[in-house]
Amino acid sequence: MGAMRQRSAELEEDDELCSREKRITPRVLRQLVKEQQLYSTSSLNDKLYLHYRGFARIEGLDEWTGLRALWLEGNGFGEIEGLESLAGLRCLYLQHNCLRKIDNLHHCPLLATLQLSNNMLPRIENLSCLRGLSTLQIANNNLTCADDLRHLLECPSITVLDVQNNRIDEPEVIEIFESMPQLAVLQCQGNPFIPKVTSYRKTMVSRCKTLSYLDDRPIFNEERMATEAWVVGGLPAEREERRRQREEKDMAHRRNLQYMMEITRKGREAKEKADAERAARIAAGEEEAPKAVAKPASEAKDEPSEKEIYDRALRALEAKKRQMIEKKKQQDAAATLSAAETPSPLAEKVEAEVEVEEEEKKEDSRKEEDVMEGEEQDFEAAATFCGARPGRVFKLGRKGVGYYLDAAAGVDAAAGEAEGGIPPLTSARSLLAAPKFAGKSAEEVVEQVSGAAAPAAENLDELD
Secondary structure: OHHHHHHHHHHHHHHHHHHOOOOOOHHHHHHHHHHOOOOOOHHHOOEEEOOOOOOOOOOOOOOOOOOOEEEOOOOOOOOOOOOOOOOOOOEEEOOOOOOOOOOOOOOOOOOOEEEOOOOOOOOOOOOOOOOOOOEEEOOOOOOOOHHHHHHHHHOOOOOEEEOOOOOOOOOOHHHHHHOOOOOOEEEOOOOOOHHHOOOHHHHHHHHOOOOOEEOOEEOOHHHHHHHHHHHHHHHHHHHHHHHHHHHHHHHHHHHHHHHHHHHHHHHHHHHHHHHHHHHHHHHOOOOOOOOOOOOOHHHHOOOOOHHHHHHHHHHHHHHHHHHHHHHHHHHHHHHHHHHHHOOOHHHHHHHHHHHHHHHHHHHHHHHHHHHHHHHHHOEEEOOOOOOOOOOEEEEEEOOEEEEEEOHHHHHHHHHHHHOOOOOOOOOHHHHHHOHHHOOOOHHHHHHHHHHHHHHHHHHHHHHO
């Protein structure tokens, strides 16, 4: 019954909170302790996250005296309050709220980091009590002129300042930055005064002597020296300074290289001298020559060379390839066996096409062999001219010096065949070497010539 009453009371309290502004109550803090796994004793905790909860006021933190960091961003706070018991606070994050004034921070004199970006602050004020403040982020607010930032002169400990994306349009603000003795990091991007300053980055670097980081990149010693030369002599002086810096870097590099070479030379000379002295002592018998120590069999074997490693990998690859080919053959055999058991018209058609293709390949190979035999008959090797031979020409050709088949005789033979006559039978050998009878036996040639001679004989009878 007690638990039910407590639950109903909490529901009534939630309804009341929903009807009004959301507040930081002890019950909310207890819930946050469970969520963030904090100590149940509030004073023992050094951090607390109250961000993005929609709270309207800073309150209920009287017992959290040990806090060092407090996150309050993303709420609806209109003013800074409720920090009376947080004397040891070091970091306070109040960005993304509705603050219109910086106030009530004197209760946290040890504050070092203050985040106030994305609010509606019209000026910087009431920070002189924070003697240890080093980081101030106040970007995306309503700062408009140099007077809105003049209070920074009362905070000499600030080293990091972020005022980007405000509405500052007076170049006189540079005088304030110049007067800040410890300013090291400055971010001013997004303010209207920047285009009004000639050579903005060089001007800022030359006037703010302690800056080490400006806007989007750091400031190195080389850039600072070049900027100081620009202030004195303009662009030519800056170019001369940068040239001098390059030459100085090159000289330093050469010195380092020469130093390393000198160390190497001295070490080599010392080693050679020591070896010569030892050899002299061995020659004089003052010292025994070192005995060769046999290395163990495991150490005697040299490491494999690059070629051996490559050959080993190649052999492994070939073995894997053979294994895959064998596996593919087995799969093909199994597929063929299954196809043979269940024949189909498509399989029979494919098999017939394969047989025809194989026959064509065999026929082509036979023709190639015949052509090669014919080419061998076209040439008779001869070192010197041995007299005229019918149907042949003695010359130096692609096969060497010898008798080649006369191309003119082949043309005459083709002409005679076209006219229905008999090709000139200069010799049996030249007849067999003719393109028409290439690859045929003597009996087939005689039979073909006899068949062609019959019409010619009939024609002669008619003429008689």
